[in-house]
Amino acid sequence: MKIFGKVRHRPSASWRQATDRAFTLIGDGRYEDAGALLTRAADLEPWLSESWFNLALLHKFRHDWEQARAAGLRAVALLDRETGAPDWWNVGIAATALQDWPLARRAWQAYGLKVPGEASASGEPLGMELGSAAVRLSPEGEAEVVWGRRLDPARIEVLSIPLPSSGRRWGEVVLHDGVPHGERVTSAGPAYPVFDEIELWAPSPVPTWVVLLEAATEADRDALERLAADAGFAAEDWSSSVRLLCRSCSESRMPSDEGEGEHLDPHDHSEPGHPGPLGHRTAGSGSLWVAERECGIAAPSGLVRGLLDGWVADSPDTREWRDLEEVC
Numbered sequence: 001m002k003i004f005g006k007v008r009h010r011p012s013a014s015w016r017q018a019t020d021r022a023f024t025l026i027g028d029g030r031y032e033d034a035g036a037l038l039t040r041a042a043d044l045e046p047w048l049s050e051s052w053f054n055l056a057l058l059h060k061f062r063h064d065w066e067q068a069r070a071a072g073l074r075a076v077a078l079l080d081r082e083t084g085a086p087d088w089w090n091v092g093i094a095a096t097a098l099q100d101w102p103l104a105r106r107a108w109q110a111y112g113l114k115v116p117g118e119a120s121a122s123g124e125p126l127g128m129e130l131g132s133a134a135v136r137l138s139p140e141g142e143a144e145v146v147w148g149r150r151l152d153p154a155r156i157e158v159l160s161i162p163l164p165s166s167g168r169r170w171g172e173v174v175l176h177d178g179v180p181h182g183e184r185v186t187s188a189g190p191a192y193p194v195f196d197e198i199e200l201w202a203p204s205p206v207p208t209w210v211v212l213l214e215a216a217t218e219a220d221r222d223a224l225e226r227l228a229a230d231a232g233f234a235a236e237d238w239s240s241s242v243r244l245l246c247r248s249c250s251e252s253r254m255p256s257d258e259g260e261g262e263h264l265d266p267h268d269h270s271e272p273g274h275p276g277p278l279g280h281r282t283a284g285s286g287s288l289w290v291a292e293r294e295c296g297i298a299a300p301s302g303l304v305r306g307l308l309d310g311w312v313a314d315s316p317d318t319r320e321w322r323d324l325e326e327v328c
Contacts, residue, residue: 015045019054031062049078049087056090063199068094069103076110083112089153089178096154097175097201101125108153128152132192134184135176137166139196144168145184153178155201161208161236161296164327170234170298171204206233206298208328211308213237213293216318221293223319224311231307233299239290301326 011019022037038058042051052075059068072091079085092107094100101123105115108125116127130150135158137144146160146168155173162168180193215221221237228235297304304324312319 011045011048011050015041015048015051018044019050022054022058026058026061031058034058035062047078049075049080051075052078053087053090056087056094060090060093060198063097065094065097069098069100083110085111086178093154093175093178093198096152097199099124104152104154111153113153125152134192134194135174136181136194136196137162137168137174139181142166145182145194148174156195158204159234160241161234161238161298162328163238163242163296164208164210167328168200169204169206169208169328171206172200173202175199175201204298206300207326209297209299209304209324210238210327211295211297211324212322213295214291214320215293216291218289220315220318221295223314224295224308227311228297228299228307231299231303233297233303233307235295235297235299235307237293238296239293 018037018041022034022041025031025034025037035055035058038051038055042055045051052071056068056071056075059065059071069091072087072094075087076085076091079087088107088111092104092111095104095107099122105123105125108115108128113128115125128151130153132147133150133156134145134147135156137146137158142165144162144166146158146162146166148156148158148160150156151173154175156176158168158170158172158174161170168174175198176195177198178195180195182194183191184194185191213221213224215224225235225237297307299307308321308324312321
């Protein structure tokens with residue numbers, strides 16, 4: 001068959017059968033068996049970019065970045081089009097995981113993204129200004145959605161304070177997949193994509209603490225969050241910022257601050273003993289204020305108590321804290 005004047009080989013029935021079976025096995029988590037089939041498919045049709053794209057995809061699922069990069073490069077070498085192919089996106093993810101910055105820059109540019117000329121001493125692309133997004137930590141587990149800042153097309157710096165069950169910390173950088181699974185719509189109107197975490201890219205040295213606050217008003221709570229931010233760290237009122245969602249809602253287009261106040265969250269389909277995925281709201285206010293708050297704090301051990309004591313000292317009649325515990 002011909003496409004745009006080029007002769008394009010049609011995959012054989014054996015190639016299609018092996019590939020279809022391989023992706024069924026991938027869905028079942030049987031990566032080794034799937035790899036054998038996709039390797040066989042690549043041997044049958046080595047001139048097809050799809051053969052190597054599929055292998056690169058498998059290696060990405062397995063977090064085998066050297067193999068993902070090698071297969072991805074073979075895929076892009078056989079492409080019929082110059083820009084916009086997902087093959088280049090997978091190469092960019094693998095290159096970012098390996099900190100192969102020249103290849104990462106080349107991949108994003110080949111995909112059609114603008115990469116500023118400036119780079120760090122290591123060659124890491126900087127200044128892509130991709131804005132905010134949400135990332136789903138542990139997508140196959142508890143699936144907690146947190147907010148962050150996109151550093152490039154494959155990495156997000158976590159700016160929420162994740163719950164300790166996630167094993168993640170504020171300030172960590174996670175590698176994420178390229179296809180969003182859901183959106184979060186803020187009260188201001190913009191929609192932000194939700195990406196799935198692939199793996200931790202850079203850990204954070206800042207521990208996570210949980211503390212019980214007595215905050216007479218929202219303004220008292222907000223004062224602690226500002227105090228932590230001014231110190232270069234973070235505090236988050238988990239009592240109002242975290243909600244449980246069913247997986248279907250978590251992966252859909254969701255208002256990020258719906259369900260606050262005294263009313264039940266219409267998207268919370270969890271049952272006792274079977275909680276749904278977790279999500280962090282954007283800042284908002286509810287109609288009913290409860291003085292006792294469970295708060296997450298991201299701060300060094302030498303600073304956290306002084307931060308809380310300073311917060312209380314500013315208004316001792318309306319503020320108190322107790323039961324501080326390091327949780328992650």
